[in-house]
Amino acid sequence: MPSVINIRPTRLEYIRTKRRIIVAKKGLKLLKLKRQALILEFFNASKTVASLRSGLQAELVKGYQAIRMAEMLAGAMRLENEAMKIPQLNKLQITPKNVMGVRIPKIEGGKNDQALTEHLLELPPSINEAIKAFHNVHKMVLDVAEKETTLRKLLLEIEKTKRKSNAIENVFIPRLQAAIKFIIFRLDEMERDTFMMLKTVKRKMGEREQESLKQKERELVA
Template sequence: MSAISNIRPTRLEYIRTKKRILIAKKGLKLLKLKRQALILEFFNTSRTAAALRESLQNELKKGYESIKLAEMLAGAMRLENESMKLPMMSNLHVSSKSIMGVHIPKLKGGQTEIYDEYLLELPTSITEAIATFNRIHKIVLDIAEKETALRKLLYEIERTKRKSNAIENVFVPRLMAAVKFITFRLDEMERDTFIMLKTVKRKMGEREQETLKEVGI
């Protein structure tokens, strides 16, 4: 109430406050649209992440089976020796894309780069195992990307909700109360001015009558 009482009850302040209410309501509408879009993106990303986790389970089974098969066909010693010769993984590149102002990470690389000449020297069972675990590595990166995106989207959804609630339940009602206060004070001032004018007019009439009596009219 003290904050309202400090508002200047003027026509200009009334116009400014009404404009602020319009702007706040437009901003609230945009925030709600943004939140709906973020929620939609969150569920789409969540479905993709779930599909990737299922795919990872299937690929892991294939990967362990391929290792067992390579060990059976090529021998444990050959398999271990070839694993020591595998080149280092390529550098992992991290970029980002923006979804409704939320920066979502994009992961690329980080896989074992194997040249065709080297693959030709390996038994098929070992090349199959390498290819399977390369796919597994790619899926793990994709899952990490999606899980990070989900956390960021959820944080932004909550932040947008808090902002929209603050505008809808605090800011706009406060401005509405200010408009009501200004309107009340302006009406009060208008009534006071009207009464004052009537009083002045009455007194002027009385003086005019007294003046007429004095001059004998």
């Protein structure tokens, strides 16, 4: 925005600046509403992440217990051989989704449930349980990664929105309001100058008229 000194003190500029203040205040209100909504979404996502992390920790404990049990019942060599035969998971696909203007990654894939189910039917129950447990761990890790990325992106957007709203509220709008005051001051000053000029002109015209009348009276007397 140009400095107050460079603003043209005209009524048209006054109207334009008033409109800009109205638009800026509406934008500020929308930014504050967006920030509140983002903060609410952030806290909801935080609760989800906390729950997922707790579940992941429990599933890891369950998985390691299942591996120790499988080693005791089926032997470490059998467990290692069967681990090498586990069907390959599908490739991960990351597609963005929009959450209040924030592009959040949605992780899909990383599964091969049908092939895994068929493979598990051929295994001893102890190895079966160990593979199932770590298959669940894999899915939960993806969920945690997705939600934590969402948290980071939401936090960045919250900070970005805060900076924008602060700039509008504390810098942009005050400058526009200062410009309005300057324009009003200059318009009042010009109006006073015009009034004084007209008053002076009127006085001089009156003096000239009186002088003209006196001149005519002198001519009549002569």
